[in-house]
Amino acid sequence: MRSAILGFALGVAWLQNQAALPQQYVLALQVATALAFLVFSRRIARPALKVVMLGAGGVLIGFAWAALFASHYLAQELPKEWEGRDLTVVGTVDSLPYYAEQGVRFNFAVERIIAPAEAAPSLPPRLALSWYAAAGTDGRPAAITLQPGERWQLTVRLRRPHGNANPYGFDYEVWLLEQNLRATGAVRPDQDLALKNRRLDEFATSFGNVVQRGRSWLRDRIVAALPDEPYAGVIVALVIGDQRAVSQSDWTVFNRTGVSHLISISGLHVTMIAAMFAGLVFALWRRSFFTLADLPLLLPAQKAAALAGALVALLYVLLAGFGVPAQRTLYMLSVVAAALWFGRLTSVSHVLCAALGVVALLDPWAVLWPGFWLSFGAVAVILFASVGRVRSHAEKSAGPGQWRASARSAIRTQYAVTIGLVPLTLLLFGQISLVSPIANAVAIPIVSFLVTPAALAGSVLPAPLGGWILGFAHLLIEQLAHLLGWLGAFPAAVWTAPIPSWWAFAAALVGLLWLLAPAGWPVRWLGAVGLLPVVLSGPVQPREGEMWVTAFDIGQGTALLVETAHHRLLYDTGPAYAPDSDGASRVILPYLKARGITSLDGVIVSHSDADHAGGALSLFEEIQIGWVSSSLPSDHPVRRKAANHRRCEAGQSWSWDGTAFEMLHPSAASYDSTKWKPNARSCTLKVTLGGKSVLLPGDIEAVQETELVEGGAQQLRATVLVAPHHGSGTSSTPAFLQAVQPQIALFQVGYRNRYRHPKPEIYERYGEMGIRRLRSDDSGAVALHFAGGLEVTEYRCEHARYWYGR
Numbered sequence: 027m028r029s030a031i032l033g034f035a036l037g038v039a040w041l042q043n044q045a046a047l048p049q050q051y052v053l054a055l056q057v058a059t060a061l062a063f064l065v066f067s068r069r070i071a072r073p074a075l076k077v078v079m080l081g082a083g084g085v086l087i088g089f090a091w092a093a094l095f096a097s098h099y100l101a102q103e104l105p106k107e108w109e110g111r112d113l114t115v116v117g118t119v120d121s122l123p124y125y126a127e128q129g130v131r132f133n134f135a136v137e138r139i140i141a142p143a144e145a146a147p148s149l150p151p152r153l154a155l156s157w158y159a160a161a162g163t164d165g166r167p168a169a170i171t172l173q174p175g176e177r178w179q180l181t182v183r184l185r186r187p188h189g190n191a192n193p194y195g196f197d198y199e200v201w202l203l204e205q206n207l208r209a210t211g212a213v214r215p216d217q218d219l220a221l222k223n224r225r226l227d228e229f230a231t232s233f234g235n236v237v238q239r240g241r242s243w244l245r246d247r248i249v250a251a252l253p254d255e256p257y258a259g260v261i262v263a264l265v266i267g268d269q270r271a272v273s274q275s276d277w278t279v280f281n282r283t284g285v286s287h288l289i290s291i292s293g294l295h296v297t298m299i300a301a302m303f304a305g306l307v308f309a310l311w312r313r314s315f316f317t318l319a320d321l322p323l324l325l326p327a328q329k330a331a332a333l334a335g336a337l338v339a340l341l342y343v344l345l346a347g348f349g350v351p352a353q354r355t356l357y358m359l360s361v362v363a364a365a366l367w368f369g370r371l372t373s374v375s376h377v378l379c380a381a382l383g384v385v386a387l388l389d390p391w392a393v394l395w396p397g398f399w400l401s402f403g404a405v406a407v408i409l410f411a412s413v414g415r416v417r418s419h420a421e422k423s424a425g426p427g428q429w430r431a432s433a434r435s436a437i438r439t440q441y442a443v444t445i446g447l448v449p450l451t452l453l454l455f456g457q458i459s460l461v462s463p464i465a466n467a468v469a470i471p472i473v474s475f476l477v478t479p480a481a482l483a484g485s486v487l488p489a490p491l492g493g494w495i496l497g498f499a500h501l502l503i504e505q506l507a508h509l510l511g512w513l514g515a516f517p518a519a520v521w522t523a524p525i526p527s528w529w530a531f532a533a534a535l536v537g538l539l540w541l542l543a544p545a546g547w548p549v550r551w552l553g554a555v556g557l558l559p560v561v562l563s564g565p566v567q568p569r570e571g572e573m574w575v576t577a578f579d580i581g582q583g584t585a586l587l588v589e590t591a592h593h594r595l596l597y598d599t600g601p602a603y604a605p606d607s608d609g610a611s612r613v614i615l616p617y618l619k620a621r622g623i624t625s626l627d628g629v630i631v632s633h634s635d636a637d638h639a640g641g642a643l644s645l646f647e648e649i650q651i652g653w654v655s656s657s658l659p660s661d662h663p664v665r666r667k668a669a670n671h672r673r674c675e676a677g678q679s680w681s682w683d684g685t686a687f688e689m690l691h692p693s694a695a696s697y698d699s700t701k702w703k704p705n706a707r708s709c710t711l712k713v714t715l716g717g718k719s720v721l722l723p724g725d726i727e728a729v730q731e732t733e734l735v736e737g738g739a740q741q742l743r744a745t746v747l748v749a750p751h752h753g754s755g756t757s758s759t760p761a762f763l764q765a766v767q768p769q770i771a772l773f774q775v776g777y778r779n780r781y782r783h784p785k786p787e788i789y790e791r792y793g794e795m796g797i798r799r800l801r802s803d804d805s806g807a808v809a810l811h812f813a814g815g816l817e818v819t820e821y822r823c824e825h826a827r828y829w830y831g832r
Contacts, residue, residue: 270288299339440463587614
């Protein structure tokens with residue numbers, strides 16, 4: 027049965043890598059074949075062949091199940107013709123609202139459509155909405171207060187699910203699909219509406235609303251008890267699993283020290299709380315709660331404890347929002363509780379496989395997230411590393427040195443998990459925290475045995491006792507954070523490496539399994555040889571005579587990475603999305619780290635607009651920069667932060683590895699004028715290799731285009747043109763395009779952006795001139811490889827998935 031479950035999980039993972047969903051008749055054929063395998067496997071005597079047939083049957087059923095699951099969710103999608111149109115709907119707040127400076131984000135369960143009354147579309151059952159606050163009389167955004175379970179009438183403007191598509195980036199579209207959020211949108215301002223936004227009911231009773239309202243009540247109590255405390259968000263994360271209030275700077279520290287798995291309701295926390303309650307119920311049940319009821323005669327104490335532990339685990343996992351690590355632990359504890367209840371003790375591997383099967387069955391997209399693989403991988407490594415050692419540990423525990431044996435066992439387990447997850451961690455994140463063993467040795471007991479119980483108790487106990495306990499938990503986290511910050515500040519705290527290839531990952535995995543094999547396994551040290559391909563690998567880069575240009579799908583903004591054989595240049599850093607989120611932190615840095623790139627020779631920030639300079643500060647914090655060139659004013663925060671800054675001016679040029687870089691604009695004299703907007707001073711760069719080139723004009727407009735044409739049309743000739751000002755109506759003049767004569771034009775634009783870039787007439791102008799047009803909102807990231815010829819790769823085509831382009 028275990029082989030069938032493992033096959034089922036592999037089949038689910040196989041489906042999630044498909045470019046399109048299979049036809050129904052294909053699925054029916056697969057299911058029939060799988061059933062035949064499962065039936066005939068019962069008649070096979072050879073164990074190896076039986077395992078193969080059970081595994082193959084599981085793969086086919088898992089593939090078909092995930093395909094049917096996906097088809098059902100994808101069918102609940104906003105019709106394309108209703109994007110951008112106002113709809114008035116009635117429904118309930120279906121999640122824990124998240125409050126930010128600009129407003130509030132929440133999920134909304136639609137019950138009915140009020141307007142338009144005729145020809146109303148079939149809406150998805152759940153929407154992801156943002157409600158931006160209008161400015162009050164003091165100029166600050168007015169407060170918007172929502173509670174889970176409230177019924178509202180709202181006028182919304184929706185769009186279909188869409189996210190940035192970049193190599194090694196977060197896939198927002200499949201995350202929305204997993205959450206069954208088949209449309210996103212914004213609540214329209216009241217002053218523009220005939221039907222006003224209004225609350226209809228204080229609470230609509232349902233199981234989900236009760237759970238979410240309970241989570242909101244706990245969060246409100248914690249925030250009220252810890253006003254303006256820096257780590258209140260961490261306490262909230264430990265109690266209800268809501269991590270959104272944890273700052274990005276804190277996440278950086280937690281990730282560098284390898285303790286981010288603790289800043290949530292993890293499997294360790296669920297097990298600990300369930301075990302505590304089970305032990306308490308066991309002790310009290312045996313004593314009939316100090317009454318004369320003789321409760322053990324009605325129900326054995328072991329069964330009562332198992333039931334109590336499972337119920338508490340369920341409650342805690344519900345508070346966590348049903349994350350994968352918590353799910354895995356819940357299902358494992360439930361299997362153990364059921365085995366105790368029915369008197370059928372089972373092996374740990376059966377428990378782990380049962381949990382794996384349930385997670386894949388209920389959430390087929392769970393296999394796409396790092397938490398799934400790390401969660402099950404950690405347990406599997408512990409099981410593997412403990413083979414052949416359980417008896418000796420038990421024997422040692424029976425003597426007076428029990429605590430020493432327990433300590434050795436804990437150290438061995440920590441060693442096994444730390445070492446055993448190295449290949450998987452590199453494959454998922456491209457980096458390993460070298461201080462993680464030390465940080466976890468301190469953080470695990472503090473967070474699991476002190477902070478989490480105190481946070482849970484403090485969040486439910488009455489004031490002022492609850493506030494005192496929450497203050498104690500916060501003090502512990504604060505002191506721990508200082509220690510982690512000190513550990514993470516070491517330059518060697520994190521080892522970064524490129525995401526390994528499949529064969530290097532496989533070699534490292536085999537090598538580490540060899541190292542962690544039970545005592546008696548021959549020459550275990552040879553397993554270290556399997557790590558060499560990962561340890562010795564470096565960033566992949568162009569060969570001599572080649573140039574790579576990556577135009578990121580960064581939303582409404584600009585960011586391109588230019589690479590030669592030995593140098594790298596970033597042109598613009600993308601937009602600022604929110605105070606703690608920008609194009610660098612969400613797109614550029616994950617890409618660079620996954621490639622193993624730790625430094626850039628140069629960065630050009632074309633001008634001060636937030637969609638070009640918004641990610642610069644985040645970039646400077648994480649990556650070593652050789653020099654920065656920009657047209658920014660001297661008091662701009664990016665310029666003040668930049669090391670080795672130089673002003674971009676026409677006439678500047680340099681050469682890297684046979685590639686020529688020429689700055690065409692702005693002129694030195696333009697800096698002395700006060701009449702120009704920042705767009706007019708955009709650093710305009712031409713990069714040439716051999717007979718092919720790329721022109722990066724920033725946000726220059728018609729006047730600057732005319733100046734460039736009059737200054738020398740021949741120098742503008744380029745194979746690839748990044749559309750000036752994202753294809754606005756004030757740029758891309760016919761004369762400029764005639765001078766450039768590009769074969770390809772790149773439009774870096776956000777999906778359904780508020781500026782409506784590119785303007786339809788400008789986009790058509792490119793088409794009428796026979797220029798191939800690529801839009802980042804359609805193509806995702808675009809990779810240009812110059813090596814004699816020009817090879818163009820669109821990420822959404824190269825990495826096609828069935829949830830794209832619907």
